[in-house]
Amino acid sequence: MLLREAKKKNIVNFVQTHIIYRYGIPQHIVTDNGRQFANTLMDKLCEKLNLKQYKSSMYKGATNGLVEAFSKTLCNLLKKVISKTKRDWQEKIEEALWAY
Secondary structure (H helix, E strand, O other), X not given: OOOOOOOHHHHHXXXXXXXXXXXXXXXXEEEOOOOOOOOHHHHHHHHHHOOEEEEOOOOOHHHHXXXXXXXXXXXXXXXXXXXXXXXXXXXXXHHHHHHO
């Protein structure tokens, strides 16, 4: 799902609606230290659901190795499913994620 703005309210709503309500409560969630993830709304959600949030080390790309690897894989999958105009990627992202 494409978010118009990566604001904390939108991120928390996305986590609830598209992750927790769909797949259940994970044991933990790994995020970076961006304001959209490191805030009181996210803290309250994690506390309410007994969800542990791990924040990656700032300015250390290596600590985000899994995220970087996933991003690379997702980009490669999207290249295979989007049209030549490359304008429909937001419509094909769910198909690419399913294939992953």
